[in-house]
Amino acid sequence: MLFLVKMDVDIPAEFDAEKASQLKLVEKSRFQELQRSGKWRHIWRVVGQYANVSIFDVDSNAELHDLLVTLPLYPFMTVTVRPLCRHPSSIYEDDR
Amino acid sequence: MLFLVKMDVDIPAEFDAEKASQLKLVEKSRFQELQRSGKWRHIWRVVGQYANVSIFDVDSNAELHDLLVTLPLYPFMTVTVRPLCRHPSSIYEDDR
Amino acid sequence: MLFLVKMDVDIPAEFDAEKASQLKLVEKSRFQELQRSGKWRHIWRVVGQYANVSIFDVDSNAELHDLLVTLPLYPFMTVTVRPLCRHPSSIYEDDR
Amino acid sequence: MLFLVKMDVDIPAEFDAEKASQLKLVEKSRFQELQRSGKWRHIWRVVGQYANVSIFDVDSNAELHDLLVTLPLYPFMTVTVRPLCRHPSSIYEDDR
Amino acid sequence: MLFLVKMDVDIPAEFDAEKASQLKLVEKSRFQELQRSGKWRHIWRVVGQYANVSIFDVDSNAELHDLLVTLPLYPFMTVTVRPLCRHPSSIYEDDR
Amino acid sequence: MLFLVKMDVDIPAEFDAEKASQLKLVEKSRFQELQRSGKWRHIWRVVGQYANVSIFDVDSNAELHDLLVTLPLYPFMTVTVRPLCRHPSSIYEDDR
Amino acid sequence: MLFLVKMDVDIPAEFDAEKASQLKLVEKSRFQELQRSGKWRHIWRVVGQYANVSIFDVDSNAELHDLLVTLPLYPFMTVTVRPLCRHPSSIYEDDR
Amino acid sequence: MLFLVKMDVDIPAEFDAEKASQLKLVEKSRFQELQRSGKWRHIWRVVGQYANVSIFDVDSNAELHDLLVTLPLYPFMTVTVRPLCRHPSSIYEDDR
Amino acid sequence: MLFLVKMDVDIPAEFDAEKASQLKLVEKSRFQELQRSGKWRHIWRVVGQYANVSIFDVDSNAELHDLLVTLPLYPFMTVTVRPLCRHPSSIYEDDR
Amino acid sequence: MLFLVKMDVDIPAEFDAEKASQLKLVEKSRFQELQRSGKWRHIWRVVGQYANVSIFDVDSNAELHDLLVTLPLYPFMTVTVRPLCRHPSSIYEDDR
Secondary structure (H helix, E strand, C coil): CEEEEEEEECCCCCCCHHHHHHHHHHHHHHHHHHHHHCCEEEEEEECCCCEEEEEEECCCHHHHHHHHHCCCCHHHEEEEEEEEEECCCCCCHHHC | CEEEEEEEECCCCCCCHHHHHHHHHHHHHHHHHHHHHCCEEEEEEECCCCEEEEEEECCCHHHHHHHHHCCCCHHHEEEEEEEEEECCCCCCHHHC | CEEEEEEEECCCCCCCHHHHHHHHHHHHHHHHHHHHHCCEEEEEEECCCCEEEEEEECCCHHHHHHHHHCCCCHHHEEEEEEEEEECCCCCCHHHC | CEEEEEEEECCCCCCCHHHHHHHHHHHHHHHHHHHHHCCEEEEEEECCCCEEEEEEECCCHHHHHHHHHCCCCHHHEEEEEEEEEECCCCCCHHHC | CEEEEEEEECCCCCCCHHHHHHHHHHHHHHHHHHHHHCCEEEEEEECCCCEEEEEEECCCHHHHHHHHHCCCCHHHEEEEEEEEEECCCCCCHHHC | CEEEEEEEECCCCCCCHHHHHHHHHHHHHHHHHHHHHCCEEEEEEECCCCEEEEEEECCCHHHHHHHHHCCCCHHHEEEEEEEEEECCCCCCHHHC | CEEEEEEEECCCCCCCHHHHHHHHHHHHHHHHHHHHHCCEEEEEEECCCCEEEEEEECCCHHHHHHHHHCCCCHHHEEEEEEEEEECCCCCCHHHC | CEEEEEEEECCCCCCCHHHHHHHHHHHHHHHHHHHHHCCEEEEEEECCCCEEEEEEECCCHHHHHHHHHCCCCHHHEEEEEEEEEECCCCCCHHHC | CEEEEEEEECCCCCCCHHHHHHHHHHHHHHHHHHHHHCCEEEEEEECCCCEEEEEEECCCHHHHHHHHHCCCCHHHEEEEEEEEEECCCCCCHHHC | CEEEEEEEECCCCCCCHHHHHHHHHHHHHHHHHHHHHCCEEEEEEECCCCEEEEEEECCCHHHHHHHHHCCCCHHHEEEEEEEEEECCCCCCHHHC
């Protein structure tokens, strides 16, 4: 089940720089684990912003919520979620 | 080069129904041709709306503009375009 | 899987009154069938508006999309969809 | 008398973590007392957000206001209230 | 129980002028009946607009909904409703 | 001359609690003096918010401005002002 | 008593052109009468729009409402009104 | 050449009060110098807000920019600028 | 003197197609005349929209207004105007 | 490939003034290097704001993203990006 998720990240200037770097490292590792599992299907940078647009493929709303709120950078994110479904014209299995 | 495109379609109630059906057929065939070419990489329905969210992979802004404005249903669409780029954490070639 | 759905209905003044009445009858019967099946769990009127707020309980995004776009009054609706999940504090099974 | 209430919670990063945990515990206990009394009829998490969507069943606007502003986390909430009423098509007593 | 209600009226230019005048007469008579009953406590014009701001005093959300949707000009109105309650500082019974 | 005024109050969490209590006491006393004088005709709480909706009856725009900006809590308020006038249908002197 | 008023004019394309010209002539004559009387103190075009920004100097909200709604082009206008008052720094009588 | 300028002023509560008073004095003196020169043609308070609406009469966009950004309170302002021009109906030279 | 102008064009579907084509031809010729004169310095298409972003270089606000409202397609345009001025860092004369 | 970019700069009052001056110097030098290279084709001040409107000419979305996020003042910027393409009516090579 697919969802379009946009994450805007805003780490305050006064936040400890080293702690931020470490959080980003953990975030990246957590992301790659989820991408390999197929749950976090796609991620792209939004040009000019500290933000990404992602496609999640999960079994339920609850699973998506749990994945998002346990991200290391979640406390600094504004998240919007839009449920998607297969487009009848698509010729690819991947767009289910 | 990737773009997130959202297309909201609004065909007025008074528009000729048969003409609309024919336009949708041509649209579908044009879409599948573009999807096969790799230009229109992904398409998904937005749940509850006559709208789609798509990923385009084109060589230039101009190419994207030409693809969009020549769609058979373009006169009935509201289109928003958001430029994307590869996320440094992604492990897949596909998210370039 | 739960979704909060808001439906704003706007039937144009020039639309045939009898046809509108008939559509509303079919809509009501379709609604009650879905409510009995447990798919359309709750419905409430928004005070002062021709609109409702509803809770759907469906198996997937695709099922929700299909239920919504096949409603007899769908062509006159503006629909917004917000995915929900169980709140950890809730003591009732029903709020899953 | 029913109301749809959305509560967005935003506890500042610099707020004392232990005090926050304690507030959440008291909030949970207060919530469950209200849910048992039937005043706070439903609660759901909004996917991807520290927010809930709730249905209150109270005797008056004043009672709703008093319930909301005395919640332990109220000082950190942005609250929106939308009055609802029974939908004529509903077959369940519960949607009064 | 008090509600602040704003009604924006927009009668299309092509609507039959005589029918509009008659609707306004019925509306006025219905309004005055409700004002005498104490249900429609106050009404004021918004300067420069075909709109009013009103205070309703009703027994329930459902009663307010019924009063509003049966107004003769309701089909031409955009209505917003905001629930109010007594302010603790007020010295007048009337502001209950 | 009547005005609809909405005041949203936001006292920062870090503001001295005792000083805030004292300001609210002075505000209340100032409010009641104005209500008795007939200048601040009505006040109501907005349900679920630290905000009020009020009706002022003043001789001029300047008088309204002076009343508002000298309120003890004014530095913490966001104020919106909407000029009103008598509705031709009203049967009460009070709605002038 | 001063008010800043913005009027956006939108005469539909299908409106009779000659009738529109005549309305504009009457509007201009009515405007100049009001400008001479000192009630419509200033008027300016908004660059690139069929809209004006004006300063009215009237005795009451009701007088302003009556002046606006009796303008010949009023049925085609969207009007916004913002109450002003003398700025304490101004050195000119005119900015009262 | 005329411009409508709105300035919303927001001096943070923690800003040194004496420094603020001094800045306001310099601002007032700078304003009056500009008003006498004819550059800052009008200024009015917006009722209920720490904001003004002004009319500037300058030789170029650049001159307006320089006047605004060198105001003592500019760092605390949110400024919006709307270019105006003479309305063909105006009978006064002043509204050029 | 430079202005950023955005023009959104919306020709209704029911507008005579041949008349539209002719208007576009006249518009193009008028545009090129203005571009050659240096008044309409730049024009670009907004990707995916029937809209352009332009830079005008004119002597006054009034001249800009006259250029815009006499464009053949002006009745179908929504126009926004933003005054610009030279950036102090620019090394090119052209960005004056 | 052209993009319209708007950058709103907001350096907090409490940020070290000398450090800010130094950042601006580096920003200016970086800007001029990019302008000379032809990547940052145009820049203009937005009148009355600490903001600029710019035209970038880059080879890809990714290049634009890299140019923007490595600007010295980027952490203080809100950036919006709008893809452009050549307008068919333009007579100049420069507007490609």
